[in-house]
Amino acid sequence: MKKTIYTIVMSLSAIALVNAQEIQAKNENTNQFKEFFTQNIDYQVRAHFSIGGSAPLGLPREIRRIDSYNPGLQLGLEANATKWLTQDKQWGLRLGLRFENKGMKTEANVTDYLTQINYEGAEIRGYYTGQVETNVKNTYLTVPVTAVYKINDNWNIYGGLYLSALIDKRFDGYVSDGEFRKNTPIGEKISFLDGSKADYDFSDEVRKFQWGTQVGAEWKMNKHFFLLGELSYGFNGVLNSDFDAISFSMHNIYLNLGFGYQF
DSSP states (O other), X not given: OHHHHHHHHHHHHHHHHHHHHHHHHHHXXXXXXXXXXXXXXXXXXXXXXXXXXXXXXXXXXXXXXXXXXXXXXXXXXXXXXXXXXXXXXXXXXXXXXXXXXXXXXXXXXXXXXXXXXXXXXXXXXXXXEEEEEEEEEEEEEEEEEEEEEEOXXXXXXXXXXEEEEEEEOOEEEEEEEEEEEESSXXXXXXXXXXXXXXXXXXXXXXXXXXXXXXXXXXXXXXXXXXXXXXXXXXXXXXXXXXXXXXXXXXXXXXEEEEEEEEO
Protein backbone atom coordinates (compact mmCIF):
# COMPACT_ATOMS: atom_id res chain seq x y z
CA MET A 1 0.00 0.00 0.00
CA LYS A 2 2.80 2.40 0.91
CA LYS A 3 4.56 1.54 -2.35
CA THR A 4 1.41 2.33 -4.34
CA ILE A 5 0.91 5.64 -2.59
CA TYR A 6 4.58 6.51 -3.19
CA THR A 7 4.23 5.72 -6.90
CA ILE A 8 1.11 7.88 -7.22
CA VAL A 9 2.76 10.79 -5.41
CA MET A 10 5.87 10.59 -7.58
CA SER A 11 3.77 10.41 -10.75
CA LEU A 12 1.71 13.44 -9.75
CA SER A 13 4.89 15.33 -8.89
CA ALA A 14 6.42 14.51 -12.28
CA ILE A 15 3.25 15.63 -14.06
CA ALA A 16 3.17 18.86 -12.04
CA LEU A 17 6.84 19.49 -12.84
CA VAL A 18 6.28 18.98 -16.56
CA ASN A 19 3.24 21.28 -16.51
CA ALA A 20 5.21 23.91 -14.63
CA GLN A 21 8.01 23.74 -17.19
CA GLU A 22 5.51 24.04 -20.04
CA ILE A 23 3.83 27.05 -18.42
CA GLN A 24 7.23 28.67 -17.85
CA ALA A 25 8.21 28.08 -21.49
CA LYS A 26 4.91 29.53 -22.71
CA ASN A 27 5.37 32.57 -20.48
CA GLU A 28 8.90 33.04 -21.79
CA ASN A 29 7.68 32.81 -25.39
CA THR A 30 4.86 35.24 -24.63
CA ASN A 31 7.29 37.68 -23.02
CA GLN A 32 9.66 37.43 -25.99
CA PHE A 33 6.74 38.07 -28.35
CA LYS A 34 5.68 41.11 -26.31
CA GLU A 35 9.24 42.39 -26.12
CA PHE A 36 9.59 42.20 -29.91
CA PHE A 37 6.71 44.68 -30.31
CA THR A 38 7.58 46.90 -27.34
CA GLN A 39 11.38 47.08 -27.16
CA ASN A 40 13.64 48.75 -29.74
CA ILE A 41 10.67 49.59 -31.92
CA ASP A 42 9.14 52.94 -32.91
CA TYR A 43 5.68 53.60 -34.31
CA GLN A 44 4.76 56.52 -36.56
CA VAL A 45 1.77 58.09 -38.26
CA ARG A 46 2.47 60.57 -41.06
CA ALA A 47 0.72 62.68 -43.65
CA HIS A 48 2.09 64.16 -46.87
CA PHE A 49 1.21 65.89 -50.11
CA SER A 50 2.80 64.89 -53.41
CA ILE A 51 4.31 66.88 -56.27
CA GLY A 52 5.07 64.99 -59.44
CA GLY A 53 3.28 63.08 -62.11
CA SER A 54 3.04 60.20 -64.54
CA ALA A 55 5.86 60.96 -66.92
CA PRO A 56 8.44 59.36 -69.23
CA LEU A 57 12.14 59.41 -68.41
CA GLY A 58 13.27 62.39 -70.43
CA LEU A 59 11.12 64.43 -72.81
CA PRO A 60 10.12 62.37 -75.89
CA ARG A 61 10.60 63.97 -79.31
CA GLU A 62 6.80 63.97 -79.82
CA ILE A 63 6.34 66.45 -76.97
CA ARG A 64 7.55 69.85 -78.14
CA ARG A 65 6.74 71.79 -74.98
CA ILE A 66 4.77 71.66 -71.73
CA ASP A 67 2.34 74.60 -71.69
CA SER A 68 0.92 74.04 -68.21
CA TYR A 69 1.29 71.70 -65.25
CA ASN A 70 -0.92 71.42 -62.17
CA PRO A 71 -0.06 68.76 -59.56
CA GLY A 72 -3.42 69.15 -57.84
CA LEU A 73 -3.96 68.19 -54.21
CA GLN A 74 -2.44 64.71 -53.89
CA LEU A 75 -2.51 63.54 -50.26
CA GLY A 76 -1.23 60.48 -48.43
CA LEU A 77 -1.64 58.95 -44.96
CA GLU A 78 0.71 56.31 -43.53
CA ALA A 79 1.25 54.23 -40.41
CA ASN A 80 4.52 52.36 -39.94
CA ALA A 81 6.74 50.57 -37.45
CA THR A 82 10.54 50.65 -37.29
CA LYS A 83 12.29 47.70 -35.63
CA TRP A 84 15.79 48.77 -34.61
CA LEU A 85 18.34 46.03 -35.24
CA THR A 86 21.05 47.50 -32.99
CA GLN A 87 20.88 48.62 -29.36
CA ASP A 88 22.03 52.13 -30.26
CA LYS A 89 19.10 52.43 -32.71
CA GLN A 90 21.34 53.27 -35.63
CA TRP A 91 20.08 50.68 -38.10
CA GLY A 92 16.47 49.60 -38.44
CA LEU A 93 13.91 47.98 -40.71
CA ARG A 94 10.61 49.79 -41.38
CA LEU A 95 7.31 48.33 -42.58
CA GLY A 96 4.33 50.55 -43.33
CA LEU A 97 0.87 50.84 -44.83
CA ARG A 98 0.02 53.95 -46.87
CA PHE A 99 -3.12 55.28 -48.54
CA GLU A 100 -2.18 57.79 -51.23
CA ASN A 101 -3.28 59.71 -54.31
CA LYS A 102 -1.02 60.26 -57.33
CA GLY A 103 -2.06 62.58 -60.12
CA MET A 104 -1.59 65.70 -62.24
CA LYS A 105 -3.09 67.82 -64.99
CA THR A 106 -0.95 68.88 -67.94
CA GLU A 107 -1.31 70.64 -71.28
CA ALA A 108 1.33 70.01 -73.94
CA ASN A 109 2.04 70.83 -77.55
CA VAL A 110 2.85 67.67 -79.51
CA THR A 111 3.91 66.61 -83.01
CA ASP A 112 3.18 63.19 -84.56
CA TYR A 113 1.99 62.01 -81.16
CA LEU A 114 0.68 58.43 -81.30
CA THR A 115 -2.67 58.20 -79.50
CA GLN A 116 -6.20 56.89 -79.62
CA ILE A 117 -9.26 59.17 -79.48
CA ASN A 118 -13.05 58.98 -79.48
CA TYR A 119 -14.38 60.49 -82.70
CA GLU A 120 -18.02 60.42 -83.81
CA GLY A 121 -18.81 57.50 -81.52
CA ALA A 122 -15.84 55.35 -82.50
CA GLU A 123 -12.28 54.92 -81.28
CA ILE A 124 -9.67 55.74 -83.87
CA ARG A 125 -5.93 55.39 -83.66
CA GLY A 126 -3.34 57.60 -85.26
CA TYR A 127 -0.92 60.51 -84.96
CA TYR A 128 -1.81 63.92 -83.57
CA THR A 129 -0.18 67.32 -83.94
CA GLY A 130 -1.53 70.10 -81.72
CA GLN A 131 -2.59 70.50 -78.08
CA VAL A 132 -3.15 67.59 -75.69
CA GLU A 133 -4.57 67.81 -72.18
CA THR A 134 -3.99 64.92 -69.78
CA ASN A 135 -5.71 64.32 -66.42
CA VAL A 136 -4.41 61.65 -64.06
CA LYS A 137 -5.71 60.82 -60.59
CA ASN A 138 -5.04 57.35 -59.21
CA THR A 139 -5.46 56.07 -55.66
CA TYR A 140 -3.22 53.37 -54.25
CA LEU A 141 -2.83 51.24 -51.13
CA THR A 142 0.94 51.02 -50.69
CA VAL A 143 3.23 48.87 -48.54
CA PRO A 144 6.71 50.44 -48.17
CA VAL A 145 9.60 48.34 -46.86
CA THR A 146 12.72 50.39 -46.10
CA ALA A 147 16.00 50.32 -44.24
CA VAL A 148 16.49 53.21 -41.80
CA TYR A 149 19.78 54.77 -40.75
CA LYS A 150 20.01 57.19 -37.82
CA ILE A 151 22.59 59.89 -38.54
CA ASN A 152 22.13 61.67 -35.19
CA ASP A 153 19.39 62.52 -32.71
CA ASN A 154 17.66 64.79 -35.24
CA TRP A 155 18.13 63.12 -38.62
CA ASN A 156 17.13 59.76 -40.08
CA ILE A 157 17.54 58.70 -43.69
CA TYR A 158 15.83 55.70 -45.28
CA GLY A 159 15.46 53.87 -48.56
CA GLY A 160 13.93 50.73 -49.99
CA LEU A 161 11.06 49.37 -52.06
CA TYR A 162 7.30 49.77 -52.19
CA LEU A 163 4.40 47.71 -53.53
CA SER A 164 1.13 49.42 -54.53
CA ALA A 165 -2.34 48.10 -55.33
CA LEU A 166 -4.67 50.30 -57.37
CA ILE A 167 -7.92 51.30 -55.64
CA ASP A 168 -9.33 54.01 -57.92
CA LYS A 169 -8.20 55.19 -61.36
CA ARG A 170 -8.41 58.04 -63.83
CA PHE A 171 -6.31 58.64 -66.94
CA ASP A 172 -8.07 60.72 -69.57
CA GLY A 173 -7.99 63.98 -71.52
CA TYR A 174 -8.63 65.47 -74.92
CA VAL A 175 -6.94 66.82 -78.06
CA SER A 176 -7.66 70.25 -79.59
CA ASP A 177 -6.26 72.99 -81.86
CA GLY A 178 -4.57 70.64 -84.29
CA GLU A 179 -4.94 67.79 -86.73
CA PHE A 180 -5.19 64.03 -86.46
CA ARG A 181 -3.86 61.55 -89.04
CA LYS A 182 -5.57 58.15 -89.01
CA ASN A 183 -3.37 55.06 -88.67
CA THR A 184 -0.18 56.59 -90.11
CA PRO A 185 1.54 60.02 -90.00
CA ILE A 186 0.33 60.62 -93.58
CA GLY A 187 -3.12 59.06 -93.24
CA GLU A 188 -6.54 60.66 -93.57
CA LYS A 189 -6.58 64.09 -91.89
CA ILE A 190 -9.13 65.17 -89.28
CA SER A 191 -8.88 68.79 -88.13
CA PHE A 192 -9.81 70.09 -84.69
CA LEU A 193 -10.04 73.87 -84.94
CA ASP A 194 -12.14 76.75 -83.52
CA GLY A 195 -12.62 75.07 -80.17
CA SER A 196 -13.45 71.58 -81.44
CA LYS A 197 -11.91 68.68 -79.56
CA ALA A 198 -11.94 64.91 -79.16
CA ASP A 199 -11.51 63.10 -75.88
CA TYR A 200 -9.71 59.93 -74.87
CA ASP A 201 -9.95 57.70 -71.82
CA PHE A 202 -7.22 55.22 -70.90
CA SER A 203 -8.44 54.64 -67.32
CA ASP A 204 -9.10 50.94 -67.93
CA GLU A 205 -5.46 50.55 -68.96
CA VAL A 206 -4.01 51.79 -65.66
CA ARG A 207 -1.87 49.03 -64.17
CA LYS A 208 -3.39 47.39 -61.09
CA PHE A 209 -0.07 46.77 -59.33
CA GLN A 210 2.93 49.06 -59.07
CA TRP A 211 6.32 48.61 -57.54
CA GLY A 212 9.26 50.92 -57.22
CA THR A 213 11.80 52.52 -54.93
CA GLN A 214 11.79 55.40 -52.49
CA VAL A 215 14.43 57.32 -50.55
CA GLY A 216 13.80 59.95 -47.91
CA ALA A 217 14.85 61.80 -44.80
CA GLU A 218 13.24 62.81 -41.49
CA TRP A 219 14.08 65.78 -39.29
CA LYS A 220 12.87 65.64 -35.70
CA MET A 221 11.39 68.88 -34.41
CA ASN A 222 11.09 67.46 -30.88
CA LYS A 223 10.54 64.10 -29.18
CA HIS A 224 7.38 63.31 -31.13
CA PHE A 225 6.93 65.55 -34.20
CA PHE A 226 9.06 65.45 -37.34
CA LEU A 227 9.15 66.71 -40.93
CA LEU A 228 9.81 64.45 -43.89
CA GLY A 229 10.72 64.51 -47.55
CA GLU A 230 10.96 61.51 -49.87
CA LEU A 231 11.33 60.79 -53.57
CA SER A 232 9.63 57.79 -55.16
CA TYR A 233 9.99 56.23 -58.61
CA GLY A 234 7.86 53.47 -60.12
CA PHE A 235 9.83 50.75 -61.88
CA ASN A 236 6.94 49.58 -64.02
CA GLY A 237 4.80 51.84 -66.18
CA VAL A 238 1.55 53.45 -65.09
CA LEU A 239 -0.29 51.84 -68.02
CA ASN A 240 -0.40 48.15 -68.89
CA SER A 241 2.63 46.82 -70.74
CA ASP A 242 0.55 45.59 -73.69
CA PHE A 243 -1.10 49.00 -74.20
CA ASP A 244 0.49 50.63 -77.24
CA ALA A 245 -1.69 53.67 -77.98
CA ILE A 246 1.11 55.76 -76.42
CA SER A 247 4.56 55.16 -77.88
CA PHE A 248 6.51 55.70 -74.63
CA SER A 249 6.28 54.34 -71.10
CA MET A 250 5.09 56.63 -68.30
CA HIS A 251 6.19 56.16 -64.69
CA ASN A 252 5.02 57.49 -61.33
CA ILE A 253 7.67 59.99 -60.23
CA TYR A 254 6.80 61.94 -57.06
CA LEU A 255 8.27 64.07 -54.29
CA ASN A 256 6.39 63.67 -51.01
CA LEU A 257 6.59 66.41 -48.37
CA GLY A 258 4.90 66.16 -45.00
CA PHE A 259 5.02 65.74 -41.24
CA GLY A 260 4.49 62.97 -38.74
CA TYR A 261 4.11 61.93 -35.12
CA GLN A 262 6.25 59.29 -33.43
CA PHE A 263 4.86 57.49 -30.40
